[in-house]
Amino acid sequence: MNPSRYDYAIEVVLQDGTHLKQVPVAMDWGPAVAWWRFMALRQARGEVLPRRGGAVIEPVWDAARGAPFVAGVRVSLAGADGETAVVLPRTYFNRAALEAGRRLVEQQLLAPRETFLYRVIAYPKSEPSARPAGLALTVEEADAPPTIRASSLAALSENATAVGPAHEADVPVFIPQAVLDCATDLSLEAGAEETAGILIGHLCRDVESAQLFLQLTDLIPAGHTRTKTTAVTFTPETWSAVQAALQLRRSDEVWLGWFHSHPAKYWCPPSCPAEVRRACSLQQRNVFSAADCALHRTVFPLAHSLALVVTVSDAGVRPALYGWREGLIVQRGFSVLQAAPGLRELVIGDATIGEVYEKECN
Ligand SMILES: [Zn+2]
Structure with missing residues (x-):
């Protein structure tokens, strides 16, 4: 209708x-x-x-x-x-x-x-x-309501460090440091290529306040993606591999979103001097491209679906989280469970949503 x-x-x-x-x-x-x-x-x-x-x-x-x-x-x-x-x-x-x-x-x-x-x-x-x-x-795409697990927001918050932009319309999201480390390792290993994976975990309701929140538990690397330097495509093999992994784990986890890397340091020509590359706006900005938006809209249309992007730049490796807010894809904050000191400073820059990023150096 x-x-x-x-x-x-x-x-x-x-x-x-x-x-x-x-x-x-x-x-x-x-x-x-x-x-x-x-x-x-x-x-x-x-x-x-x-x-x-x-x-x-x-x-x-x-x-x-x-x-x-x-x-x-x-x-x-x-x-x-x-x-x-x-x-x-x-x-x-x-x-x-x-x-x-x-x-x-x-x-x-x-x-x-x-x-x-x-x-x-x-x-x-x-x-x-x-x-x-x-x-x-x-x-017509909304299906049965998702499975919700009873959990304690207060207990999780005790071991968590908030990073990135907070907004009252967003539900809390907890990401274990190990998941961020895994995403970083995969991104570095992939070099000039983009790499990707599926984020799994639980949609939870706080036993005290009845507030909803998301707890990521793991990242399943997508071994069957087709990647180019600036785009990632999931294939049917990815979905069956993730489904098989979820069944093996027997932890009632659900798909919460996806991860992919932006190898931004490879977007600059190698001839560019190191100090220029470190300050290059192409590398400093957190980008969620038009292609990223299209994939998120098509494959992860649920309002709690997340997208984790790890940008590998000459200045360092930087995670940023995106999600739906009032029907728009936005960069959003999250909390790191057992966060390493200093991570707060890693999430920088304004998000650029839906721009087609071009490989041009400045
Ligand atoms: Zn992207």
Whole structure:
């Protein structure tokens, strides 16, 4: 079922206020619906949601301008009162706005890399049967609720060190130092190639506060990936190998996400002087590329799915964690169990999400 009775458009506005163009967009509601389900699960009322479908998405009108200008979207259960509703901010349209901008660059109406502003506009659908291609798949993907294990947040927090950007909308994530060490070793061994693996562990609920959190237990190296220097592809063999490993371990672990490396030091030409390479912004930034976003959206669409990226730069090896927040992929904080001193300083830089990274040295 298509959850939206509205069509959406991005109105692109230049920085001087000139209205450039309205671009119709086909919205991907999958991450919004996944976030809505996860919020219900977090508030321990996941049982009120049907196992599949049931979501209705409606625009929240801009308070100042009114309809058709959109301030966000409201996801709720069809036919229910407001209790299950979640409101997602206008940032949910960032990806669609970037795509609209890209189309205007193609039409030479906008210069490449030109900064623009955007408004979101919604209109009731003219034809009730019209639906963007692929939408049915994205909203039907929520399956049975995940297995949740009872655990103690306080006990884990005692041995944990928080790293990276914290945000109130994120659930706590605990990663053993051994998992980070394993990811580092794999990344260094792979040299100029990207390497990858699957993160496993438990989705937990605190016995005292009923708060949800994630505890990673291990990283299963993906021996069957196809890698290039700037991309990784999981193959069906990867999935069967991980499934077999999980069954052998008999610890009721589930897939929590994926890991891959960014061999950034190999993105700079070897002729570049060492001190320039260490300060190179290409190596310093934490990047989650457009290809990374596409893989995460396709393979890890659950709202608690994580992506660990280890960047190997000339200045050192640096982990960064990404996950879903309000339907967007963002860099997020985590806690290291039995953290080695000094790790806090290793997580640096602003995240760059969804940019296609280019191999150019500066
Ligand atoms: Zn990547």
